Amino acid sequence: MTSYVSVSAEDVIERDGAIKLYDEAGFAGMRAAGRLAASILDALAPHVVPGVATETLDDMVRQLTLDAGAVPGTLGYRGYTHSSCISINHVVCHGIPGPKALREGDIVNIDVTPVVDGWHGDTSRMFLVGDVPLKARRLVDVTYECLMLGIEQARPGNRLGDISHAIQTYAEKHRYGVVRDFCGHGVGRVFHDAPEVVHIGRPGTGPELKPGMIFTIEPMINIGRPDVKMLDDGWTAVTRDRSLSAQFEHSIGITESGCEIFTLSPAGYTKPPYF
Numbered sequence: 001m002t003s004y005v006s007v008s009a010e011d012v013i014e015r016d017g018a019i020k021l022y023d024e025a026g027f028a029g030m031r032a033a034g035r036l037a038a039s040i041l042d043a044l045a046p047h048v049v050p051g052v053a054t055e056t057l058d059d060m061v062r063q064l065t066l067d068a069g070a071v072p073g074t075l076g077y078r079g080y081t082h083s084s085c086i087s088i089n090h091v092v093c094h095g096i097p098g099p100k101a102l103r104e105g106d107i108v109n110i111d112v113t114p115v116v117d118g119w120h121g122d123t124s125r126m127f128l129v130g131d132v133p134l135k136a137r138r139l140v141d142v143t144y145e146c147l148m149l150g151i152e153q154a155r156p157g158n159r160l161g162d163i164s165h166a167i168q169t170y171a172e173k174h175r176y177g178v179v180r181d182f183c184g185h186g187v188g189r190v191f192h193d194a195p196e197v198v199h200i201g202r203p204g205t206g207p208e209l210k211p212g213m214i215f216t217i218e219p220m221i222n223i224g225r226p227d228v229k230m231l232d233d234g235w236t237a238v239t240r241d242r243s244l245s246a247q248f249e250h251s252i253g254i255t256e257s258g259c260e261i262f263t264l265s266p267a268g269y270t271k272p273p274y275f
Contacts, residue, residue: 002195002207013189021212022188026119027253027260030188030214033070033121034251034262036114040064041125042267045274048127050104054086057110058097065114073113073120073191080235085111085124092220092228092237092245093182104130107140109247113191120191122216123263124249128272135223136244142174143221143246144271150199150217154252154259158209164201167219177226179245182237184216187251211256218249 005018009025022030043064044057062083065072072083087095087109088102095109102108111124126140146167153162171178184197195207199219224243231238239245248271251262267274 004210006212015190015193017194019194019207019213020186020188021210022214022253023212026188026212026214029117029119030121030251030253030262033114033116033119034123034264035121035266036065036068036070036116037112037121037123037251038263038265040112040114041110041123042265042269044110045127045267045269048102048108048110048129050130051101053099053101054088054095054097055099057086058082058084061110061112065112068114068116070114070116073115073122077191083112085109087111087245087247089244090239090242092179092222092239093247094235094237096233096235102129105132105136106130107132107136107244107246111247111249118189120187120189120251121263122187122191122249122251124218124247125269126246126248126272127274139176139221139223139244140246141271142171142176143219144248146170146199146219146221147217147248147250150219151250151252151259151261154209154217154254156209156211156254156256159204159206160195160197160209161201161205162203163217164198164206165203168200171219171221177222177224179220179222179226179228181228182220184218184249186213186215188214209254211254213254214251216249216251218247220245220247
């Protein structure tokens with residue numbers, strides 16, 4: 001049975017399986033964290049070009065985060081040693097930044113989570129590197145549309161299955177595979193909390209959406225089959241059939257009348273190209 005607990009910004013909050021219902025102070029904390037997260041991705045946009053190393057972009061994420069008085073949520077998380085995840089082409093998620101340079105035609109997801117006064121602003125966005133083939137651009141467009149269709153279902157009285165169903169139906173309409181192995185999650189004072197937000201499902205199923213819930217929606221959509229495999233580094237997930245994969249992620253909060261997106265781009269960037 002799903003359990004809910006009302007919490008205030010001053011409470012000590014742990015991952016205990018309960019779905020947290022935050023007060024207005026919690027929403028204010030997430031607005032600040034989410035705005036910084038989106039601003040960092042905005043600042044990266046002109047630098048995601050052919051020839052740039054992913055570790056250079058990660059260095060930028062770390063510096064932008066620290067300059068804002070925040071800390072990178074991924075740095076040191078379960079032994080992870082970088083300030084972002086950067087996933088290229090067939091990498092589904094959790095790609096590790098390094099000396100590898102981006103190439104013309106790549107599609108890349110950059111995932112950041114600055115922590116502002118204890119609040120986690122978790123978001124990711126796709127970028128196009130130079131001239132990207134139409135097939136890849138279409139995948140990116142559909143993945144963004146999947147995210148937004150899921151968010152349309154995020155309102156009180158609906159259930160998580162309504163979000164999942166909207167995403168799955170639209171992706172499979174385009175003959176794409178929806179990744180099952182990773183999902184969205186509760187977020188706030190805790191980086192990864194209840195509930196799990198899967199991206200496939202049936203309408204009217206799953207936990208009920210209630211005002212105060214805060215979680216991410218982050219569909220990972222593959223051109224090919226949904227199957228993934230983990231690389232030996234223990235972090236990087238790739239498509240098993242080597243097909244392209246795309247992902248967008250927003251952190252949202254359920255309000256009395258709908259939802260609030262905390263990680264909207266201040267620059268107005270939604271999906272690429274951003275210029």
